[in-house]
Amino acid sequence: MNYTYMLRCSDGSLYTGWTNNIEKRVKNHNRGKGAKYTKARLPVKLAYCEKFSTSSEAMKRESKIKKLKKSEKEKLIIDFERNENMERIESFSINHLKLLPGLYVSRKDTFNDVVITTFDIRITRPNIEPVMGTAAVHAIEHIGATYLRNNSKVKENVVYFGPMGCRTGFYLILNGDYESKDIVELIKDLFNFILEFNADIPGATAIECGNYSDTNLSMAKYYSDKYLNEVLLNIKKKQLNYPK
């Protein structure tokens, strides 16, 4: 991998370069072995970094950034920091042993300035409670996706709703920049809908689904009831934010 980067020098000025080993490169700068400019302004800190598969792309980007005004470089750094903060909330970096059933923002992704929020709808306690059965998960998936895609308040922004492979919860992906508390009412409505659902499970036919007979509505209701009572009806801060 190749990187175009900017360093913040001790005098506040910026240094732009490219490298194929960003960690080593920053260390070398701080040892005074990176460049004359940075050697006279130690210590330096990584302020900005962009990845490229080829070195020529990284070099091209370097010369482009070098031609930018200081204010334009600072703008790049602000956007970069915002994205970095978002990456830190990725779900794989959390300790699942401390994770309670809850409603969390798993991550936010930005595509051309459009923010997409992925929610972690965690129903059972990972590695402590038994996981949900596939038939319950499957029924919640079908009814839940149908409900969300027909809900006039959110249907325009629903990207995806589906189960986690570990069978402890579901992911909901919405177009927009949300916090977990913003969707508590929506998720309450969703699980109340499943709780009151008494019809054929939508899409559970051989033509529409890959394993249509593997659904269990009464177990879907059991988990909906559990999630409403344990999480949604009296949701606490620690059930809205990932454990540190």
Ligand SMILES: [Zn+2]
């Ligand atoms: Zn299915």
